[in-house]
Amino acid sequence: MIVVITVVAFILLATLYIGYQSALPKPLPGIPYNAAAVKSLLGDIPDMLAQVSKTGDIVAWLRDQNLKSKSVISQIFIRPMSKPIILVSDYEEARDVMLNRIKDFDRTSLTAEMFSGLLNRQQFTLKTGPEWKFHRRLVQDTMTPAFLSEIAAPGIYNSCLRVVELWQTKEQLAGGRPFSATEDIFHAALDAVLAFSFGPKFPHNATEPQKKNLRGFPASEACLDEHGANRDLAVPFPHAHIDEAIESMLELGDAMEQVKSAPSPRMKWWYVKATPTFKRWTRIKDACIRREIEKAIDARQINRNSSTGQAWERCAVDRIVDREEKHAQKEGRSPDFFSAAVMDEVFGFVVAGHDTMSTTMCWGVKLLADHADAQSRLRRALFEAYSCAVAEKRAPTVEEIMQTSIPLLDATIEEILRCGGTVPIGDREATTDTMLLGHRIPKGTLVFFLHNSHSILSPALEVDESRRSSRVLQAKDRGQMRSWNDEDIHQFDPRRWLVPENKNEEGGCHGSGLVFDPQAGPSIPFGLGIRACFGRKLAYVEIRIMLAMMIWHFELLKCPESMSSYGGCLAVVNKPRDCFARLRKVSL
Numbered sequence: 001m002i003v004v005i006t007v008v009a010f011i012l013l014a015t016l017y018i019g020y021q022s023a024l025p026k027p028l029p030g031i032p033y034n035a036a037a038v039k040s041l042l043g044d045i046p047d048m049l050a051q052v053s054k055t056g057d058i059v060a061w062l063r064d065q066n067l068k069s070k071s072v073i074s075q076i077f078i079r080p081m082s083k084p085i086i087l088v089s090d091y092e093e094a095r096d097v098m099l100n101r102i103k104d105f106d107r108t109s110l111t112a113e114m115f116s117g118l119l120n121r122q123q124f125t126l127k128t129g130p131e132w133k134f135h136r137r138l139v140q141d142t143m144t145p146a147f148l149s150e151i152a153a154p155g156i157y158n159s160c161l162r163v164v165e166l167w168q169t170k171e172q173l174a175g176g177r178p179f180s181a182t183e184d185i186f187h188a189a190l191d192a193v194l195a196f197s198f199g200p201k202f203p204h205n206a207t208e209p210q211k212k213n214l215r216g217f218p219a220s221e222a223c224l225d226e227h228g229a230n231r232d233l234a235v236p237f238p239h240a241h242i243d244e245a246i247e248s249m250l251e252l253g254d255a256m257e258q259v260k261s262a263p264s265p266r267m268k269w270w271y272v273k274a275t276p277t278f279k280r281w282t283r284i285k286d287a288c289i290r291r292e293i294e295k296a297i298d299a300r301q302i303n304r305n306s307s308t309g310q311a312w313e314r315c316a317v318d319r320i321v322d323r324e325e326k327h328a329q330k331e332g333r334s335p336d337f338f339s340a341a342v343m344d345e346v347f348g349f350v351v352a353g354h355d356t357m358s359t360t361m362c363w364g365v366k367l368l369a370d371h372a373d374a375q376s377r378l379r380r381a382l383f384e385a386y387s388c389a390v391a392e393k394r395a396p397t398v399e400e401i402m403q404t405s406i407p408l409l410d411a412t413i414e415e416i417l418r419c420g421g422t423v424p425i426g427d428r429e430a431t432t433d434t435m436l437l438g439h440r441i442p443k444g445t446l447v448f449f450l451h452n453s454h455s456i457l458s459p460a461l462e463v464d465e466s467r468r469s470s471r472v473l474q475a476k477d478r479g480q481m482r483s484w485n486d487e488d489i490h491q492f493d494p495r496r497w498l499v500p501e502n503k504n505e506e507g508g509c510h511g512s513g514l515v516f517d518p519q520a521g522p523s524i525p526f527g528l529g530i531r532a533c534f535g536r537k538l539a540y541v542e543i544r545i546m547l548a549m550m551i552w553h554f555e556l557l558k559c560p561e562s563m564s565s566y567g568g569c570l571a572v573v574n575k576p577r578d579c580f581a582r583l584r585k586v587s588l
């Protein structure tokens with residue numbers, strides 16, 4: 001009997017031991033890692049959580065891993081019993097993989113899992129293939145230059161006018177005190193993307209209720225006290241409720257917060273989706289999108305029956321409906337205007353367009369407030385370029401903003417995108433056993449390219465050149481590798497994007513001596529290659545209009561140190577933890 005018990009206990013212990021050993025993190029040979037991590041089932045999780053609980057900044061922790069190992073490539077273990085995640089902080093390799101190695105690397109299944117409860121069938125979460133191509137074709141007409149300048153830009157401009165009016169009131173009421181700018185910028189970006197998606201007749205917007213809400217706000221509550229002692233205290237402006245149709249879209253987007261740190265995002269979504277609140281917001285959001293699609297179907301029908309021959313599309317949904325009908329005709333099937341593909345692509349515009357844009361603008365407000373020289377130079381360039389508007393003491397029109405070349409405006413946009421780091425990670429998954437920087441990468445391994453790290457925002461880490469891909473080496477031989485000066489790579493300086501006119505003869509503003517060069521140095525704000533950001537052109541239109549209008553109307557003054565940290569918080573995008581504005585009206 002004792003022998004049997006001993007044997008059973010031994011087998012049990014051995015099984016446990018083997019199970020434990022096989023569950024420990026398994027590093028890929030030759031790629032640096034944290035030695036302590038491979039001795040624990042939790043891998044790097046305790047170390048990551050310890051730092052994130054202190055700084056709240058997971059992106060900084062990721063960046064530190066390559067710095068610690070002094071290597072452009074390292075591996076981390078933050079998903080128990082899974083393959084390691086590879087971190088790469090090198091612009092040239094990231095560029096090569098994203099642009100050229102589309103057969104070896106694709107969008108990750110982790111991204112699909114993270115977004116599965118929100119955008120299950122949207123291009124962002126699909127693997128490259130026939131379904132993804134179908135989605136791209138469905139929305140392809142929404143990013144044409146004509147659509148962007150004639151339809152999208154005026155809607156965005158109107159949203160900017162509203163937030164300018166809101167801030168004019170807040171500037172008066174605040175009397176020189178700072179106030180939180182995050183929500184106003186989020187609302188403005190949301191209104192802009194709603195106008196783009198649903199057109200000028202969409203009945204709701206998020207900024208108008210905030211404007212109305214300030215009517216009863218007593219100036220005495222906000223202004224400086226007798227001795228100016230409250231000069232640095234943020235004014236607690238009230239928040240107004242927004243219509244539940246748009247609130248539903250915000251609330252659903254916020255559900256990502258609950259999922260982002262879950263060990264199994266799919267399981268977490270299963271739970272979140274079962275909650276009555278989530279179900280209610282989904283019902284409201286779906287009903288809203290359906291209504292807008294129905295309006296587009298009606299408008300298309302009316303146009304078909306009329307003989308004016310004029311373009312009838314007023315928004316992205318109109319264009320998607322039109323495209324779906326054309327596809328259906330070509331494929332000999334009935335159109336399905338309410339398919340999961342259409343519904344998710346429309347909602348995807350709102351989610352992708354609103355969070356990324358507002359976060360970028362928040363970084364922009366902070367960076368310009370902290371760099372008064374760069375801000376003044378930009379304002380001077382705007383005044384010079386829109387001299388008629390100055391003479392007539394009015395704001396530039398949307399046409400003036402869209403049609404006037406201002407190299408420094410382009411440069412400032414690019415520098416905000418570089419320094420802000422709205423999307424700090426480029427995700428890819430190896431679709432086959434392959435090599436990266438001379439290391440074997442098995443199929444299914446996740447690779448995170450750190451966009452706001454070495455070679456883009458801090459000096460490049462040394463790399464054994466013989467390990468680089470042949471394409472990168474050829475580019476080096478041809479003198480085509482890009483780099484910033486190590487001395488000032490970490491500084492916010494839009495002028496780094498300006499080059500002498502004769503260096504780049506195409507485009508640019510002749511006569512100024514300097515032109516904007518989008519290839520001046522490394523930066524990957526929108527990703528690259530076939531899976532790069534679909535909304536990139538829209539984003540440039542929107543940032544251009546928002547930035548020009550903001551700098552035209554307001555001086556962004558420096559806020560107190562306690563409100564000026566550059567820590568980020570990563571959910572769908574990397575938002576600044578603090579974004580405050582202290583405004584002074586610009587007089588023309």
Ligand code: HEM
Pocket residue numbers: 098107123124125348349350352353354356357360422423426427524525526527528529530531532533534535536538539
């Ligand atoms: C400043 C604003 C924006 C930034 C920084 C940004 C950044 C990005 C990045 C980094 C990616 C991943 C690219 C890659 O993996 O190579 C992406 C994908 C995407 N973005 Fe944006 N984005 C912005 C605005 C927008 C807007 C306004 C829209 C649409 C309304 C949009 C729609 C998308 C879509 C649909 C994808 C997925 C593309 C695919 O996987 O095929 N984005 N974006």
